[in-house]
Structures are given as C-alpha cells and as structure tokens.
Amino acid sequence: LVFAIDTTASMGPAIRELASSMASIVRILQRLVPSVRIGVAAYSDRDTGLPPLQVLPLTSAERDLPRVLAFLEALHESPIGSQTIEEDVHLGLGAAMDMPFRANALQSIVLIGDAQAHPEYIEDTLQQTRAFVFANERRSVSALFATTPSAMRDGLRSRRYFAAVAEAGRGSFSDFAGSMIAAVLLSVIVD
Numbered sequence: 001l002v003f004a005i006d007t008t009a010s011m012g013p014a015i016r017e018l019a020s021s022m023a024s025i026v027r028i029l030q031r032l033v034p035s036v037r038i039g040v041a042a043y044s045d046r047d048t049g050l051p052p053l054q055v056l057p058l059t060s061a062e063r064d065l066p067r068v069l070a071f072l073e074a075l076h077e078s079p080i081g082s083q084t085i086e087e088d089v090h091l092g093l094g095a096a097m098d099m100p101f102r103a104n105a106l107q108s109i110v111l112i113g114d115a116q117a118h119p120e121y122i123e124d125t126l127q128q129t130r131a132f133v134f135a136n137e138r139r140s141v142s143a144l145f146a147t148t149p150s151a152m153r154d155g156l157r158s159r160r161y162f163a164a165v166a167e168a169g170r171g172s173f174s175d176f177a178g179s180m181i182a183a184v185l186l187s188v189i190v191d
Contacts, residue, residue: 006113076111141169
C-alpha cells in the first residue's frame with residue numbers, strides 16, 4: 001500500500017486528520033495482514049522553493065511499524081503557498097508507482113489531495129495510471145479528494161480529476177475519508 005499525498009499549503013485544514021486516518025489504516029493492516037508493506041510519496045509544488053517530494057520507501061509494517069507511523073506523524077503542509085491551484089501530482093504518483101512492489105502481492109496506491117495536476121500533466125498522469133494497472137492485474141490506484149477551503153474556492157473543479165484517476169486505476173473514488181478507509185482496507189485484504 002502506497003499513499004501519494006498532497007502536502008501543499010492548501011491541505012493544511014485536512015493534513016492532520018488524513019495523517020491520523022492513514023496511521024489507523026496502517027495499524028489495522030499490520031494486524032490483519034502482517035506481510036503488508038507501506039510506502040508514502042508526499043508531494044508539494046514546484047514553485048515553493050522547497051523539496052517537492054518526501055518519500056518513505058515500501059517498509060514492512062510488521063518489522064518497522066514505528067518508522068512508518070513516525071513518517072506519517074511528521075507529515076505537514078508546506079509553509080509556503082503555491083502560485084497556482086494545480087499541483088505536482090505527477091511527482092507523487094510517479095514516486096509511488098516506481099516503488100518496488102512484490103509481484104505476487106496486491107499493489108494499491110491511494111492518491112490524496114485537493115488539487116489536480118498542472119494542465120500539461122493531466123493526461124500524462126491518467127495514462128501513467130492506466131499503464132501501471134495494466135501491467136499487473138493485482139494493481140489498483142484509488143483517489144481521495146479532500147474538500148478543503150481552497151478546493152471549494154476553485155469550485156471543486158479538481159474533483160473530476162481525482163475521479164478520473166480512480167477510474168483509470170481500477171480503484172475507488174471518495175471525497176469522504178471514512179469511506180476511503182474502508183475502501184483501502186478492502187483493496188488490500190481482499191483478493
């Protein structure tokens with residue numbers, strides 16, 4: 001299971017709750033599926049001047065749960081706002097898809113954010129998602145759209161993009177965290 005999560009400034013109102021939900025998912029999965037490995041690709045945006053990507057490589061929840069939980073606990077929104085509403089989603093998805101998944105395991109990515117990719121990357125991210133799941137029938141990419149104040153000011157325009165990512169990834173789409181927790185758990189423990 002890999003989380004690709006938007007950590008731009010606009011995610012401030014949601015990031016703590018999302019980090020807590022992800023930590024809960026990890027704890028539950030560690031008990032239900034001891035062999036689960038967790039990865040995180042936390043992406044920001046190109047124009048902040050800060051590192052655009054923080055990555056926790058796929059890590060055994062059974063052997064190194066404290067490391068996974070510490071990474072999730074340390075997630076925070078960027079202190080510098082971006083000049084555009086769109087984000088570098090392609091960096092987060094790319095890093096998530098490049099992780100060394102085990103060939104015989106269920107391979108789930110969950111994209112979480114409140115803003116779509118920059119226009120020049122929208123079709124690329126959808127094609128990259130389709131190619132990722134086409135390469136192995138045990139793969140899925142789900143999406144959680146965070147309804148932040150910034151997303152609402154933008155008319156929830158990015159919601160369609162997140163739904164399209166989930167469709168391209170043969171995954172589930174949600175804009176409500178509670179249902180995403182259930183969907184993530186099911187996608188990882190149900191063959």
